[in-house]
Amino acid sequence: MTNITPQPLMSYWDYEDGNETITADSFDSDSAYDDGGDRPVEDLTLLSHERANVCKYENGRRYHRYHEGQYAFPNDNQELDRMDLQHHISNLVFGGKLHFSPITTGEGDPSPILDIGFGSGIWAASMAEMYPHSQVIGVDLSWTEPIWCPPNCRLEVDDCEHDWLYKKDYFELVHIRYLNGSIRDWDRLFQQAYRHTRPGGWIELQECDIELYCDDNTLPPDSMLLEWFVLINKAATASERPFIKTQHFKSWLERAGYVNVKDKLFKVPINRWPKDKKMKELGHYEIMNIAEGLEGWSMALFTRVLGWEKDDVLVYLEKIKKEFRNRKVHAYWSLRATYGQKPMDSST
Template sequence: MEADEYDNDSAFGESLASSTTSLRSAVTKYEFEHGRRYHAYKAGQYAFPNDESELDRMDLEHHMFGLLIGQLHLAPLQSPQSILDLGSGTGLWAIDAADKYPTAEVIGTDLSPTQPKWVPPNVRFEVDDFEADWTFGPNKFDLIFARLLLASVSDYPRLYRQAFDALKPGGYLELHELDPETYCDDGSYTESHAAMKWGKLFKEAVAKMGRTLPDLTQYKSLMEEAGFVDVQERFYKRASNDWPKDPKMKEIGRHECMNQMEGIEAFTLAPFTRVLGWSVEEAQVMIAQVRSEWPKRSLHGYQKV
């Protein structure tokens, strides 16, 4: 990506399953830690908050993926009848899929019942753990979709095998994943920058949690080992702010900057304090350092998607 030229160095200047459970009150007795709210069902399995600020950020993430790939999904579906959204979060992707395919049944699963109550009639949400034994039965879905499961999967081969078995012949598994590290092609970001350090520490923490992140180049082979064929992969870059010259990349960068500024605390607190042994104060210092770097247009960072 080619960098644009600016007088203002800030992007904030003038531009910027075994047990499937129905939603019920028991799972809304959330846990709280360091001022953030976390899921109650299988508490601790997902390392990030589910409070309102994080849910707002997830909605921003959904919008940003729409800008990045230009559509809801890449799988060439033909009149699908059954769709599964793993780790549905706020449910926006599942709701959009239900609107796009009104004759399809869309199921969204998540550890948290944070989805809206008013949804299209052909979508439903279930509190479920996709790492448990699936109970949907074989040959059920035309599409299984998952976005940003990073730090949520302890056994990718098992997850993909279960997805393979649950798909109809000719069905699709579509994954949208990213590498949380910051990358740079022109040397403006260096190993001494906090954002560079943070990405490596994050990967270290989730590995110690038993949820090692695959390299982005490994997902294809993991899917093929589970039995999938004709696996295609596409790679994208998300700029750290609106430093790119290209108008589309600039717009995505604006959203990514807000995404990171809002999300860095959510991504840091539990992994760094629970696993790496940091104090809350130490984690907050790291958070502040990353936030100070991320909007600077002179730092040409990006994440790989």
């Protein structure tokens, strides 16, 4: 991997007592957007304080406040650490690949890459290290902790469901990972991605189905795990951002205009139940991921939508964690990588 001296994208955070907000004070003053959307991506800078400087605390967890409520999951240190663990799991599942799209390297690196929902920033930073001459742009609804990135990686605060103001026919790759349950209109998102992908460029999604699968009937139909999935899907659907089945992505990308769409399906065991050494290791990390993530995945949806009290959610989730650890249940998640290409003869 190329050695690149990282640079800070934020130098410090200010914490304001009494109103549970957090303010970042080290952003560039230039706007990241212009009215026409024709400014090259190289000219974009970090967004203004009005978007980047507010977060909120709720039930002991930190959430974004810019376009509040669109993303139901926290952005605090606990969640950022879990995201990094999930990135490690993805690397294990994908054999170390950051992407499957055959993006063009040629004599140099690909043209700019866009990461939708950068989270902790680890994928964007890793891509920037892999392709040191390519510009990597990350977009998310909030700043979180200070993030150190290679100099060719820029992270911005914006809402991917609003109109994109990037240059059209521009990106070599648009990458979307782990946003299931956070998007209201996938069709519109894919249409925007298509518009801003260069001819011959790619889109890639890496997403989990939010339900459990079992091939040997060891998951009983009255399992509390299945009950939890029903509840969280009910809450997400009521929030108009349902968890969708990833098998639909292929046809949806084709509907948006992409061609050469490929689908790769992987299994991720929920704990160390497999006999296979590699799958057992994967299950070891996944049960850690579940233990760290279960509260964050559930708390806002259960309290805001289903009307539960915080303490009731915590007690319930302890029971669910115990069920996840049960090695007699041979259950797994479905993780899917779906990628497609914008036709070479197409331009926006």
